[in-house]
Amino acid sequence: MNQLRNTKPIPWQRACHECDLLLTGGLAPPGQKLVCPRCRCTLHRNSNHSVYYTIALSLTGLLLFIPSASLPLLTFSLFSFGADNTLLNGVNSLYKAGFIWLASLVLFCSVLAPLGKFLLLLFICCGSTWKFLDRAVAFSVRWYQHIKEWGMLDVYMLGILVALIKLRDLGKMDVEPGLYCFGAMMLVANLSSLSFDQNAIWQRLALRRDLRRAAL
């Protein structure tokens, strides 16, 4: 495990992915980020202990996913009738009303994409330790890039807030414990995508390849 840690920065050449400027330089110092001098896009954000933090955060997220998907988030009651809202409940009622496209979009953005993000991050960070998973890890990083912007827990949270205020004068609205788990999951999801640094993963893979080559 200790061999997998690289102490000296590797000099590399790269092109900015937003303006195609050719650049030469090292990696960003820990805890800071590297910015393209021409278009100011972030080239590399070097978080401390990126891989371990991401493992911890994605595990936390997966654990928080269980209560926030199964417990009700809000309850609404009117004349002793009541109904509650879980993550899947809304999707289900849209599906039953015939809005299949809308239901699948909401399902994807609020349940599948965040879940997929946590699973992929966990797999990428844990799997980068083993040689036989190299191809699978590379594949997952690519899919993580695709799925990244479709997880919209924070937008869903704002939707809950709007719904809460909108229905306040129609009946009685209650906040359920599921909502606290959901809020925590939202926070963890944002933190994990901040702490994830795919360069650290690529470095691990490259370093292992070099070690293997040296051993031959």
Place this chain on the structure above:
Amino acid sequence: MSAPQKALKKGMTSCLSCHQLIILPARGGRCRCPRCGASVYGRIDGSLMLTWALTITGALLLLPANILPIMSVIYLGAGEPSTIISGVMQLYNSGMWGIALIVFVASIAVPVMKLLGLILLLVQIQLRLHFVPTQAMKIYRVVSGIGRWSLLDLFMISILAALVDMGFIAQVAAGPGSTAFASVVVVTMLAARSFDPRLIWDAHDGDLYATAVEPETAHRSAAENG
């Protein structure tokens, strides 16, 4: 002033997925990134055309999204369907202007701004207008960053539909406009994805569409032009 060193002129490009520098095949076209396996091309294939198509689709879908009702609240058997704008007005009239502002920004201002921003960028590149590229990049970043927030209204409808489902007494049902609105959001998000910001800099440097230039030919033409 010497022209900035661009990767494409050297026959290289960076992988959009893992940001590794890759040598493009000499005949042009795409190849696979050796590190992450994503397909790599000098510039996204048909980026301008695809973005135009998706932007125009989004603009057309915006009409039914705003005209058709997106949801109806049925209370004690009576209730009228509401469009996006009337939903905002309802919130405003009941004194919750803060929430009304959030909903207005998310579901009316953001889609319109996104489409306008994309059209501005596309027109600028197509007509080679002299924009300051750093400002164009700001527009691009705002457009691709705010896209997700317009799904707010749809999430709210899904929450309300689950919460208020009591048969005759009260019910919230989604309307046909919501499908159109969902399509607007998805289409504009895809449009922002298919737009290649490197084209802004190409247009600025004056070598737009000079794709797949082999290093040798580039040097030769530079030598011929003195």
